Amino acid sequence: MSATHSHTHSRAHRDPECLLCQALERARDRGLRQTAALEDVLRMLIEAPTPLTLADVASSPKLASKADRATVYRLLTKLEKLGIIRRLGLHDRAAYYTMIFPGEHNDYLVCTECGRIDRLAIECPVEELEAQIAKQSKFTRLYHELMFFGVCPKCA
Amino acid sequence: MSATHSHTHSRAHRDPECLLCQALERARDRGLRQTAALEDVLRMLIEAPTPLTLADVASSPKLASKADRATVYRLLTKLEKLGIIRRLGLHDRAAYYTMIFPGEHNDYLVCTECGRIDRLAIECPVEELEAQIAKQSKFTRLYHELMFFGVCPKCA
DNA sequence: ATACATGCAAACATTTTGCTTTGGC
DNA sequence: GCCAAAGCAAAATGTTTGCATGTAT
Numbered sequence A, B: 001m002s003a004t005h006s007h008t009h010s011r012a013h014r015d016p017e018c019l020l021c022q023a024l025e026r027a028r029d030r031g032l033r034q035t036a037a038l039e040d041v042l043r044m045l046i047e048a049p050t051p052l053t054l055a056d057v058a059s060s061p062k063l064a065s066k067a068d069r070a071t072v073y074r075l076l077t078k079l080e081k082l083g084i085i086r087r088l089g090l091h092d093r094a095a096y097y098t099m100i101f102p103g104e105h106n107d108y109l110v111c112t113e114c115g116r117i118d119r120l121a122i123e124c125p126v127e128e129l130e131a132q133i134a135k136q137s138k139f140t141r142l143y144h145e146l147m148f149f150g151v152c153p154k155c156a
Numbered sequence C: 001a002t003a004c005a006t007g008c009a010a011a012c013a014t015t016t017t018g019c020t021t022t023g024g025c
Numbered sequence D: 001g002c003c004a005a006a007g008c009a010a011a012a013t014g015t016t017t018g019c020a021t022g023t024a025t
Helices: A016-029 A036-047 A054-059 A069-081 A127-137 B016-029 B036-047 B054-059 B069-081 B127-137
Strands: A085-088 A096-099 A107-111 A117-120 A140-151 B085-088 B096-099 B107-111 B117-120 B140-151
Touching: A016 A036, A036 A054, A036 A069, A036 A096, A054 A069, A069 A085, A069 A096, A127 A140, A127 B140, A140 B127, B016 B036, B036 B054, B036 B069, B036 B096, B054 B069, B069 B085, B069 B096, B127 B140
Parallel strands: A107 A140, B107 B140
Antiparallel strands: A085 A096, A107 A117, A140 B140, B085 B096, B107 B117
């Protein structure tokens, strides 16, 4: 990992197996059946340093779960509805997915040329603003996404 | 406009014709030819209270310019490359486009159920963070997007 | 045993490109 | 007149659904 890429992997300090168990438990609690495909999808998302697309999860050359695209699609959709993962609107045509770790919030730096995604190790200054907006707007289940876009050194 | 929707339309305080002229001038300066389609696209983006999709610009029943979808697509792409408009990665499948008005920055509040988009009249607390990231990351042409997502009162 | 999950294939929506013609400069 | 822009149509990309079968509970 280059200096430019460096960011805190707070999740790396935890036991990934434990994280997987926790995630599975949450999913089961909310009505999903514990299948091999579900386990594969959650494991990939937990281990990924940055958000993944449907294609990443379903058909990456090595990481691929053997699960069908449609199956993965439906799992991702359900997991998002259940609040276990989050869908991000990055600039690609494809949607990106990432685990929600309670108490952890991530912001991203994205290259508009090559699509490279860095996770940012920053103190997000938006939290109190979010509370204010929640109150004023009457929106529920409020969260935010903060993304920085630009041209990375390699593409410049 | 309801209280919940209220936001400052700073652009509403300006002369829209003047804005169009300015935008056309910028486009011409950067090498585009002054055509009817270009004028239509810029006018729609300038007058729109929120970002528009390609479909919005090309084939909305009433607002539509008569220009072909492909033409509009290529115009939007060029305008974005030239830094005259910005492409937003909202959560819809479609990309959204909005004018860049120098010195003006907008954040958005989006309903994850119905897709409704509100522009937020807030003091964005991210500017100085952006400067810091620009320095550390060596990314150029850096900008940010801040979006709030949630379920609007109507959908709740 | 039942209802949910899966795989395969097909339908969709949106973006992107090729090629010929038109029109701004 | 030349080269960029427009129009039409087709290809590409990524998402979503229908339906028959398998499997967790």
